[in-house]
Amino acid sequence: MQSERLKGKVALVTGASSGIGAATALALAAEGARVAIAARRVQRLNDLADRIRQGGGEALPITADVREEAQASAMVQRVLQDFGRLDMLLNVAGVGVAAPFQNTTTAEYRQMVEVNFLGLLYPIHAALPAMKTQGAGHIVIVSSGTGRYIHPSTVYSGTKHAASAMAESLRREIGKDWIRVTSIEPGAVRTEFTSHMRDEVRASVDQRLGDMVQLESEDVAAAILYAVTQPPHVNVNILTLYPTQQA
Numbered sequence: 001m002q003s004e005r006l007k008g009k010v011a012l013v014t015g016a017s018s019g020i021g022a023a024t025a026l027a028l029a030a031e032g033a034r035v036a037i038a039a040r041r042v043q044r045l046n047d048l049a050d051r052i053r054q055g056g057g058e059a060l061p062i063t064a065d066v067r068e069e070a071q072a073s074a075m076v077q078r079v080l081q082d083f084g085r086l087d088m089l090l091n092v093a094g095v096g097v098a099a100p101f102q103n104t105t106t107a108e109y110r111q112m113v114e115v116n117f118l119g120l121l122y123p124i125h126a127a128l129p130a131m132k133t134q135g136a137g138h139i140v141i142v143s144s145g146t147g148r149y150i151h152p153s154t155v156y157s158g159t160k161h162a163a164s165a166m167a168e169s170l171r172r173e174i175g176k177d178w179i180r181v182t183s184i185e186p187g188a189v190r191t192e193f194t195s196h197m198r199d200e201v202r203a204s205v206d207q208r209l210g211d212m213v214q215l216e217s218e219d220v221a222a223a224i225l226y227a228v229t230q231p232p233h234v235n236v237n238i239l240t241l242y243p244t245q246q247a
Contacts, residue, residue, distance in 0.1 A: 005229045007032035010083040012076065014066050014123060015093030017044035019191035020142060023217035024090055027225045029057030036060040036079045039093070066093050067114040072122035080130055088228055089127045090140045091120050101154035109155050116159035120166065128174070137179040138228055141167045142220070145187040148240060160185075164238075171237060180235040182227040187242035190214040212245045 011028045015021035017039035029035045029052045037052075037059060039045055045061035052059035060082055064075040079086050095115045097108045124139055131137025146153065147160030167183035174181065219241065227236040 003030075004032035009033045009087040010036070010079065010085050011088040011090060011228075012036040012038065012079050012086060012123075012127070013090045013092055014038045014064075014075075014119070015091075015142075016048060017041040019092075020186075020189065020217045020220045021090075021092035022048050023221035024092060024224050025059070026052065026055075027218070027221040028088070028090075028228075029055060029059065031225065031229070032057075033088070034058040034060070034083055036062055036075075036083065038062045038064045038066070038075050040065050066091075066119035066123055069118075069122045072119075073126040076123060076126035076130070085134060086127055086130050086137065087134075088138045088140065089123060089131075090142070090224065091123060092142045093119050094142060094144075096144075096153070096156040098151075098153040098156055100152055104153075104155050112155050112159050116156075117162050117166075120163060124170070128179070131179050132174075132177050135178055136232065139167075139170065139179065139181045140184060140224055140227065141182070142184045142186075142224075143167065145185050145240060145242060147183070148185050148238075168237065171235065175235065178232065180232075182224075182236050183238045184220060184224055184227070185238060185240040186215055186220050186223075187246045188212065188214040189217060189220060191217055212243055214243050214246075215241065 011033045013021050013025045016025050016037035025035050025037050042063050049059035049061045062075050062078050064071045066072050097104050141163055143163040144160040146157040147164035151157050164183050167181050171181035223239045223241055
Protein backbone atom coordinates (compact mmCIF):
# COMPACT_ATOMS: atom_id res chain seq x y z
CA MET A 1 0.00 0.00 0.00
CA GLN A 2 1.30 3.46 -0.89
CA SER A 3 -1.10 5.35 1.40
CA GLU A 4 -4.65 5.06 2.63
CA ARG A 5 -6.48 8.05 1.15
CA LEU A 6 -9.28 5.71 0.06
CA LYS A 7 -9.36 3.45 3.12
CA GLY A 8 -12.90 2.28 3.80
CA LYS A 9 -14.07 3.12 0.28
CA VAL A 10 -15.47 0.60 -2.18
CA ALA A 11 -14.85 0.96 -5.91
CA LEU A 12 -16.25 -0.91 -8.90
CA VAL A 13 -14.17 -0.76 -12.09
CA THR A 14 -15.61 -1.96 -15.40
CA GLY A 15 -13.33 -2.91 -18.27
CA ALA A 16 -10.83 -4.01 -15.65
CA SER A 17 -9.21 -6.91 -17.50
CA SER A 18 -6.56 -4.76 -19.20
CA GLY A 19 -5.31 -1.27 -19.98
CA ILE A 20 -6.81 1.72 -18.20
CA GLY A 21 -9.24 -0.41 -16.20
CA ALA A 22 -6.55 -2.67 -14.77
CA ALA A 23 -4.24 0.27 -14.02
CA THR A 24 -7.08 2.12 -12.29
CA ALA A 25 -7.97 -0.88 -10.14
CA LEU A 26 -4.35 -1.23 -9.03
CA ALA A 27 -4.09 2.49 -8.25
CA LEU A 28 -7.28 2.49 -6.17
CA ALA A 29 -6.24 -0.62 -4.26
CA ALA A 30 -2.85 0.94 -3.53
CA GLU A 31 -4.71 3.81 -1.85
CA GLY A 32 -6.66 1.47 0.40
CA ALA A 33 -9.92 1.01 -1.51
CA ARG A 34 -11.64 -2.34 -1.69
CA VAL A 35 -11.95 -2.93 -5.42
CA ALA A 36 -14.49 -4.91 -7.41
CA ILE A 37 -13.15 -5.57 -10.89
CA ALA A 38 -15.51 -6.43 -13.74
CA ALA A 39 -14.98 -7.58 -17.31
CA ARG A 40 -15.69 -10.55 -19.57
CA ARG A 41 -12.24 -12.20 -19.53
CA VAL A 42 -12.25 -14.41 -16.46
CA GLN A 43 -8.57 -15.36 -16.34
CA ARG A 44 -7.45 -11.75 -16.77
CA LEU A 45 -9.70 -10.73 -13.87
CA ASN A 46 -8.39 -13.49 -11.63
CA ASP A 47 -4.79 -12.57 -12.44
CA LEU A 48 -5.49 -8.92 -11.60
CA ALA A 49 -7.22 -9.89 -8.37
CA ASP A 50 -4.13 -11.90 -7.40
CA ARG A 51 -1.89 -8.87 -8.07
CA ILE A 52 -4.08 -6.66 -5.89
CA ARG A 53 -4.09 -9.19 -3.06
CA GLN A 54 -0.34 -9.70 -3.28
CA GLY A 55 0.01 -5.95 -2.77
CA GLY A 56 -2.07 -6.13 0.39
CA GLY A 57 -5.35 -5.05 -1.16
CA GLU A 58 -8.81 -6.56 -1.35
CA ALA A 59 -10.30 -7.50 -4.72
CA LEU A 60 -13.58 -8.97 -5.92
CA PRO A 61 -13.52 -10.25 -9.52
CA ILE A 62 -16.92 -10.24 -11.26
CA THR A 63 -17.49 -11.60 -14.75
CA ALA A 64 -19.97 -9.30 -16.50
CA ASP A 65 -20.83 -7.83 -19.88
CA VAL A 66 -21.94 -4.24 -19.32
CA ARG A 67 -23.90 -4.29 -22.59
CA GLU A 68 -26.41 -6.59 -20.90
CA GLU A 69 -28.73 -4.83 -18.45
CA ALA A 70 -29.29 -7.90 -16.29
CA GLN A 71 -25.56 -8.57 -15.99
CA ALA A 72 -24.80 -4.94 -15.17
CA SER A 73 -27.45 -4.92 -12.46
CA ALA A 74 -26.25 -8.23 -11.01
CA MET A 75 -22.68 -6.88 -11.02
CA VAL A 76 -23.65 -3.90 -8.87
CA GLN A 77 -25.77 -6.03 -6.55
CA ARG A 78 -22.82 -8.41 -6.05
CA VAL A 79 -20.65 -5.50 -4.92
CA LEU A 80 -23.32 -4.31 -2.48
CA GLN A 81 -23.81 -7.83 -1.18
CA ASP A 82 -20.11 -8.57 -0.65
CA PHE A 83 -18.82 -5.13 0.37
CA GLY A 84 -21.95 -3.52 1.81
CA ARG A 85 -21.67 -0.24 -0.07
CA LEU A 86 -20.47 1.37 -3.31
CA ASP A 87 -18.58 4.65 -3.19
CA MET A 88 -17.08 4.83 -6.67
CA LEU A 89 -18.26 3.49 -10.01
CA LEU A 90 -15.52 3.75 -12.61
CA ASN A 91 -16.85 3.15 -16.10
CA VAL A 92 -13.78 2.22 -18.11
CA ALA A 93 -15.17 -0.42 -20.48
CA GLY A 94 -15.06 0.84 -24.05
CA VAL A 95 -14.44 -0.15 -27.63
CA GLY A 96 -13.65 1.81 -30.76
CA VAL A 97 -13.12 1.60 -34.48
CA ALA A 98 -11.30 4.79 -35.36
CA ALA A 99 -12.40 4.90 -38.98
CA PRO A 100 -14.51 7.18 -41.19
CA PHE A 101 -18.24 6.47 -41.33
CA GLN A 102 -18.22 4.64 -44.67
CA ASN A 103 -15.27 2.49 -43.61
CA THR A 104 -17.13 1.26 -40.53
CA THR A 105 -19.50 -1.70 -40.67
CA THR A 106 -22.99 -1.66 -39.20
CA ALA A 107 -21.92 -4.43 -36.80
CA GLU A 108 -19.14 -2.12 -35.57
CA TYR A 109 -21.67 0.73 -35.19
CA ARG A 110 -23.79 -1.47 -32.95
CA GLN A 111 -20.86 -2.69 -30.87
CA MET A 112 -19.64 0.85 -30.17
CA VAL A 113 -23.10 2.14 -29.25
CA GLU A 114 -23.78 -0.83 -26.99
CA VAL A 115 -20.45 -0.78 -25.13
CA ASN A 116 -19.68 2.94 -25.08
CA PHE A 117 -23.16 4.21 -24.24
CA LEU A 118 -25.50 1.47 -23.03
CA GLY A 119 -22.50 0.06 -21.15
CA LEU A 120 -22.51 3.31 -19.16
CA LEU A 121 -26.26 3.64 -18.67
CA TYR A 122 -26.86 0.20 -17.23
CA PRO A 123 -24.20 0.21 -14.46
CA ILE A 124 -24.96 3.81 -13.49
CA HIS A 125 -28.70 3.11 -13.34
CA ALA A 126 -28.04 0.14 -11.08
CA ALA A 127 -25.60 2.01 -8.81
CA LEU A 128 -27.43 5.30 -8.24
CA PRO A 129 -30.04 4.09 -5.71
CA ALA A 130 -27.33 2.84 -3.33
CA MET A 131 -25.32 6.04 -3.69
CA LYS A 132 -28.39 8.16 -2.99
CA THR A 133 -29.16 6.09 0.10
CA GLN A 134 -25.56 6.57 1.28
CA GLY A 135 -25.77 10.31 0.62
CA ALA A 136 -22.51 10.21 -1.33
CA GLY A 137 -20.84 8.62 -4.32
CA HIS A 138 -18.62 9.25 -7.32
CA ILE A 139 -19.25 8.20 -10.91
CA VAL A 140 -16.28 8.36 -13.25
CA ILE A 141 -16.83 8.02 -16.99
CA VAL A 142 -13.79 7.37 -19.16
CA SER A 143 -14.75 9.12 -22.37
CA SER A 144 -12.14 10.29 -24.88
CA GLY A 145 -10.58 13.36 -26.38
CA THR A 146 -12.83 12.54 -29.35
CA GLY A 147 -15.73 13.24 -27.02
CA ARG A 148 -14.60 16.85 -26.68
CA TYR A 149 -13.03 17.61 -30.07
CA ILE A 150 -14.25 16.43 -33.46
CA HIS A 151 -12.22 13.67 -35.11
CA PRO A 152 -12.92 11.92 -38.43
CA SER A 153 -14.20 8.73 -36.82
CA THR A 154 -17.91 9.43 -36.90
CA VAL A 155 -19.45 6.63 -34.87
CA TYR A 156 -16.72 6.33 -32.24
CA SER A 157 -16.59 10.10 -31.84
CA GLY A 158 -20.39 10.19 -31.63
CA THR A 159 -20.51 7.64 -28.81
CA LYS A 160 -17.85 9.51 -26.88
CA HIS A 161 -19.60 12.86 -27.35
CA ALA A 162 -22.68 11.16 -25.93
CA ALA A 163 -20.65 9.89 -22.97
CA SER A 164 -19.18 13.32 -22.24
CA ALA A 165 -22.58 15.01 -22.56
CA MET A 166 -24.13 12.42 -20.29
CA ALA A 167 -21.46 13.01 -17.65
CA GLU A 168 -22.12 16.75 -17.55
CA SER A 169 -25.91 16.39 -17.57
CA LEU A 170 -25.81 13.72 -14.86
CA ARG A 171 -23.54 15.88 -12.71
CA ARG A 172 -26.11 18.68 -12.81
CA GLU A 173 -28.90 16.27 -11.90
CA ILE A 174 -27.33 14.46 -8.95
CA GLY A 175 -24.77 16.86 -7.52
CA LYS A 176 -27.40 18.02 -5.04
CA ASP A 177 -27.32 14.49 -3.62
CA TRP A 178 -23.56 14.75 -2.99
CA ILE A 179 -22.84 12.37 -5.86
CA ARG A 180 -19.93 13.53 -7.97
CA VAL A 181 -19.51 12.89 -11.70
CA THR A 182 -16.23 13.16 -13.59
CA SER A 183 -15.49 12.76 -17.28
CA ILE A 184 -11.95 11.60 -18.10
CA GLU A 185 -11.03 12.42 -21.70
CA PRO A 186 -7.64 11.08 -22.81
CA GLY A 187 -5.97 11.29 -26.17
CA ALA A 188 -3.95 8.40 -27.59
CA VAL A 189 -3.19 5.75 -24.95
CA ARG A 190 -0.95 2.73 -25.51
CA THR A 191 -3.41 -0.09 -24.78
CA GLU A 192 -5.06 -3.03 -26.56
CA PHE A 193 -7.46 -0.51 -28.15
CA THR A 194 -6.55 -1.42 -31.74
CA SER A 195 -6.20 -5.17 -31.19
CA HIS A 196 -9.80 -5.98 -32.19
CA MET A 197 -9.84 -3.72 -35.26
CA ARG A 198 -9.75 -4.96 -38.83
CA ASP A 199 -6.24 -5.01 -40.30
CA GLU A 200 -6.80 -2.06 -42.64
CA VAL A 201 -8.25 0.09 -39.85
CA ARG A 202 -5.43 -0.80 -37.47
CA ALA A 203 -2.86 0.06 -40.14
CA SER A 204 -4.49 3.46 -40.67
CA VAL A 205 -4.45 4.21 -36.94
CA ASP A 206 -0.83 3.10 -36.60
CA GLN A 207 0.13 5.32 -39.52
CA ARG A 208 -1.55 8.35 -37.94
CA LEU A 209 0.14 7.78 -34.60
CA GLY A 210 3.56 7.10 -36.12
CA ASP A 211 6.30 7.12 -33.51
CA MET A 212 4.45 9.49 -31.18
CA VAL A 213 4.98 8.77 -27.49
CA GLN A 214 1.47 7.88 -26.33
CA LEU A 215 0.01 8.06 -22.85
CA GLU A 216 0.30 4.97 -20.69
CA SER A 217 -2.66 3.45 -18.88
CA GLU A 218 -1.03 4.49 -15.61
CA ASP A 219 -1.15 8.14 -16.72
CA VAL A 220 -4.91 7.96 -17.08
CA ALA A 221 -5.25 6.05 -13.81
CA ALA A 222 -3.32 8.84 -12.08
CA ALA A 223 -5.80 11.40 -13.45
CA ILE A 224 -8.69 9.30 -12.16
CA LEU A 225 -7.01 8.97 -8.77
CA TYR A 226 -6.62 12.76 -8.60
CA ALA A 227 -10.35 13.21 -9.19
CA VAL A 228 -11.55 10.64 -6.67
CA THR A 229 -9.24 11.79 -3.87
CA GLN A 230 -10.51 15.37 -3.79
CA PRO A 231 -12.56 16.51 -0.77
CA PRO A 232 -16.29 15.74 -0.99
CA HIS A 233 -17.17 19.35 -1.81
CA VAL A 234 -14.86 19.36 -4.86
CA ASN A 235 -16.15 17.86 -8.12
CA VAL A 236 -13.58 17.55 -10.89
CA ASN A 237 -15.95 17.89 -13.84
CA ILE A 238 -13.63 17.13 -16.75
CA LEU A 239 -10.02 16.04 -17.07
CA THR A 240 -8.55 16.10 -20.58
CA LEU A 241 -5.05 14.73 -21.06
CA TYR A 242 -3.16 14.26 -24.31
CA PRO A 243 0.30 13.06 -25.29
CA THR A 244 2.57 16.08 -25.58
CA GLN A 245 3.16 15.39 -29.28
CA GLN A 246 -0.49 14.81 -30.22
CA ALA A 247 -2.14 17.61 -32.19
